[in-house]
Amino acid sequence: MLAGPAAGQESFRVELGRDGETLADMHPVFLTFENRPLPAISPEEVARRYRRLFETSGEPEVRVDALNRLAQIRDRSGLELGLSAEQEVGLYRDALASYEAILSRGAFSGRLDELLYQMAKAYALTGQPGRSVERLEQLVGLYPDSPLVPEAQFRIAEAAFAGGQYPKAESHYQALLAGSGRPDLKAKARYMMGWSQFKQGEAAWRRATITFMAVLDQFLPDAPSLARVPEASIDTLDDTLRVLAMMAARTGGVAALDTWLARAPTLPAWAALLYDRLADVYTQQGRFEEAVAVNQAFVNRYPQHPTVPDFRDQIISVWQAAGQPDRAEGARADYVAAYREDAAYRRLDARHQERWRRFARAWADSRYVNASALRRAGDLAGAAEWYAPAAAEYQRLAMRVVAPGPLWRLAGDAWLGAGRQAPALAAFRTAGYQVPGYDAAVDSAWAEVRVLIDRVGRLAAADQSLALVSLSAAVDRFTETYPDDPRGTGALADVAGRWLTLGNGNRAQVYARRVQVHPLAQPSERYAAWLVTARVRQAAGAFASAERAWRQALALHHGAGTEAAREEAKLRRQLAESIYHQGAQAADQGDVPLAVAHFLRIETVLPGSEVAIQGRFDAANTLLRASQWQDAIHQLQRFRHDYPDHPLAVRIRDKLVLAYSRSGQPRRAADELLARARDLANPWPDRLRAAELYHDAGDIEARNALYRQYLATSPVPIEGPDHRRLQRLRHRLLSTEAIPEPWHEALVRAELDSPWHSDQTLAWATDSAWVLARRAADRFRSLPLVQPLEDALARKERALAAVRQRLEQAERLGGEAVRSQVLFLRAELYRQLARDLMASEVPGSLNELEALQYRVLLEEEAYPFEEEAIALHEANHQRITKTGYDEWIGKSLEALARMHPGRYQRQVRWMEWHPEVTNDGA
Template structure:
């Protein structure tokens, strides 16, 4: 402990004397030899002791000064000090109860201190403060006592002494602040860390009640403040780590100066190169006071620490956290004024840019696609953040450009094009503006929008290309941009946009390299074709095929498309009703692209269109020429059907029949063959080519039993043809075939087949009836009767067959014919030739014999005719029933040959 400073002792007179100490002491000594007043003797003795102590202090001061100037040791005579101690002790012993002994004790303590007798100094000071608590020397003595106790290691006693000074209060106590400060140290020396922290906390609370007082600390106060903070940081570290600060003040209430403790503890760690601990300490403060104005600065210091320590991963991690805590738009940002925000701009911009650049570079160096994608996506996040945070910064344009580059690489084409366009058209003076404009077009072309957005996107694509050309007309890529855009639009089947763009490119075709002129023409051709602009497509494709480096296959494809364009022009003309123009286009195709397969179709369609327009003469000419030129072409197979129509319209039935014969012969479709066979027969018949008609009807009748209706009609046709020819024998054959066909038809039988079969049977019966009627009953009667009866039976069989088939039209006629056969035979018997040479009796007997033979025939005839007329009850009445009535009138005149009864009967039917 340093020597106690000299104090001025209060005496009766303090007037300075212009003499030295030795002289004064000598005079005081002379006075004592003669003085008798006890009080005066005490005062003089006291004064002499003080002078001797002052003399010692001066000697010590001279020694110090000499050390400072010459660094030489000066021997100091301690005699005066020891003599002063003896004098003070003698006085105190001689006068122990004097009221001013506090001054003697104070001086004695000083003398002991100067003599290096610390324990005696402590004892003397303890006596002084114990006996004289109101002494003017009390506060200083307490303070010196506390210092001496601290110096000798009695920290507990030192603490108690400092506490008494503190308890004394600050009023007129110049040692109050130092005592409070040193008390903390005394407690610290006892290893009572929390108590020491509490003591220092109380010191700081009282001495620095607000931030203003902390900021205004200077000189010794500032040194003391820094010392307190330093030792507090050490103690918190000894207690554990930075977390102890929060625990300590959570228990005792938060303090406004905690930030200084965190700062000193972090400094302590950083000085020891404990970088993570230092960072954790700073972070602990920020997390504890996230909205504190110092929080960003502490976090910046944390990041700087990691950077200096070469912990790049941790530095990046906390740059990200910094942005999350203090970035633009965060709670911290919004809760502070512009002045605070301004302090954040530089670190924020630096950190965000660093993060974006790191992830971008790392992503580009990645070897695995997955890693590349993830890293570039992270850089994208930070470029976006930079743009969001600092939209007006000078380097924001660069962030836009790099973000666009990253987005393009990640195939986020909408984002890429947005930021490319920002760079190109909001920062036209930027060195990469034109490159960005070009990148925007590429991004447009790469993206595949949803169907409902496709139209708008295509329009934006073209708009971007046009804007690029307008904004950067001197850019050598402006023309090729249009071509590339058009080609991509064509590839994506955005034909209208492709056509528009290729037209723009063609406007500057003279400035384009040949390859791009070719591309522009090709896109115009293909897009125009897809959009139905076939004339433009034809002309553009013909221009495209002149490209010098065109490949053979490409050229062939283009010529095919030209042929298709010409063909489509014909189709459009046809659709508009301009048939002559359509035929013209289709016919000219052969001269423009003679090698095209489309030519065949075009010629065929031209013939078809001529058919539709009913220009049959031309149509027939074209169709016949087509068949002759392309006999094996698949379309040739359809020519007969077209020729048939043409011939039909012209009434050339025989020519039509021959085409039907071709179909019957050559078609691979069995049904088509069948129909053609029947129709050919009909057309030959219509053309009165009977021979060919019979041939085709016979082929049909023999070849096609199904469908049944057509088969039986073919049989009937043959019957009718032979009827017309008067060929009874061939008629009999086909009539019989009709009946057989019907009888075997089963469920396919129809009213028509029933009618035709009944008719056939009836007609066959008629053939037999005519023969029957031609036979007269002559002698010998038995032979002629037998012959006639046989013919009658043949006729009966056919008529009966007609009745059994069940067609009403031939039921009544056949019934009538059957009745008549019986009646006629009866009449024939009665009127037959008589044998010659009979007398009257023989003639009468012969007559009776004939009547006996004729009677059953009449009865049979009556019964059959009655059956026929009986059908009137079913509502049926025709000429054959009427004739049956007439026959009954002859057979039964009494019943049926009565006009009044007939009228009545007819009336009944009605």
């Protein structure tokens, strides 16, 4: 039984899977002499027999082999052997004697290195670590090439570490690592060597960092390994990172990390974990500023590292842990800012994208709230500075969420608060029309309409056109997309009114019509639409259609109170004006009955109004223009009777004057003018017109009375027509008055004093001058030369002077045409004076001689007058060469023949002479 297993030994292995981390908790390792399948009996029975063999055998080798078999059965079958911990320790304590006995004989069928190893294990299990280490050191010293040396080195180092002998532990771990041990054992050794170095103090920390970093390199060689860490290695890695972080925290923090990592040719996969662990250390120590600095340092140094979002997130957590919400908010803002750009955002994984959306929403909300508070406080400029970034963030966020409708709506509100209408409108439009399933889409669409309405309202009329085009498009879009929303009809009515204000009647009419036929339109909206239609049609001259529209609006108008009454009055006035314009159109087209009918029916719509009064007035005018004089007179008289104090009534008299004049009633026309003149500051234009009408009517007495009154005011002509008119009045008076002399005198004097003349006025004045001259000549002739002659002669000379003056006036007025007559009459005056002087009475007191002498003296006195008469007649005679022969020259020749017969009493035949004209006109 014993020889077989010994001879069949094939290999030696050490079971480490169940070993403890220190010698104190290790199980002994058994040598496996044979690796055969278990016998075809129950494991429990086999174990019972080996235990009995161990208890009954006195051979050390047999006992050791029995224990090995028991361990093998337990390991391979997984069965418990029924031994308590105390019993198991007792077994191994008993086995130690067998181990020592074999070792003391120096003879062993197996390998002594294996025996030493098992003895060390047994000593360790039975609580004798010193003896265990001695056997392990003996194994290492005697058998350096044994495959059990790495395990022995590890156990020796473990014992040294447990005993605080850290340099010795480091030495044995280093020896193991330099040898050819198993990778898992070397991994443990490297890890423990790092701790051994760490325990030796800061002087050995440089070696410790290198060792621990090698541990990390082994477990985490690349980025994929970070996601495949075995559960059994988690604690080891965690402790490694923790101790490295502790050393960094005590030796420079981030600077220490930079120094350590600089030794690697490339950034290790685990570098982010190390930064993270250092930040955790600082946070646990309450050193929050330094914790943030570590996270920020990693972000700054490795901005493209995939873990940067985690570090940014951790900064937020640190500030929150520090109880500094403002700085945490700032960190969230930095996080949001770092991934605002689409490219950066797309590089985030789903978890961080969700976090960015959450942070961005909170960031935008906080700015929106601050902006709203400033706006409520009246600080619009400050509010705009907060609204703008909130709007941009909402808009960016809206493009990164599944249901963006509310965000687009918020973006629109914020842009509007920032005074940025263009992006606000785009945001409202997106929320209103491009987000399926958004339950508040209609309100967003309406917000776009309201913003555009407000914008148009704030612009000057000259700048509204383009803005109104945009508003119209928005209203069209709203009403087409949401036809059942009651706000649409109000917007349509508003747009119609605005297009009307800008003068685009066609567009205004289109929108007004849509309101009029819309089933949801309210009466007030239809009322506004009919107002637009009425104004458009009225502006276009379609007054009949306008009248119908005004009547529709009037039917829809409701309300009470002063304002409503004023509004109704305006409507009625517009209706009345549309009727008035129909009348004007009919009048222009020559349809007098229709025009008059329209004008007169205005009063049924708006009685007593200005437009109704104007209609009455224009009805009369229309009849006047159509020469329907009697109907016109009737309407004019009615108008004056109904509206005697209206300003238009002043013009009635003129129109009546015209109607009376044209209808053959000049006397009534004159009466109208005189009646009006009574109320005028300057009545004479009307009175003179009345005089002319009396003249036309043949009422000379009434005419002359007005002429006399006017001329009594001594009017002064301002220009030629005034002078000619006054002369005509004087001429008419002297032609019809019983005593015309004053008018002859006035006519002559006015013509002589005036710078303006006409052939007619000169002729009139010349005639009057001759009349006055003849009357003066008659008076001259009628004065006798009686005693006392001196006085009579003085009177005669004065009369002669008067006649000469009149003749001079006649000559000035008649010119060359009357000069012959004037010369003749002047000569005859002197001749008459000579005759009268010769025939004058001789004083009775004279004797005959004295009487004779007296007559000689008279002849001597008369002779010069006769000579003067001859000279004047001769002067007249001499005019023949200049003017030719006329009647008065002939009379002068006859007079000369009587006065100077020797020279002038001849038979003379006067012929006209014409110069010879040749065939060529020469």
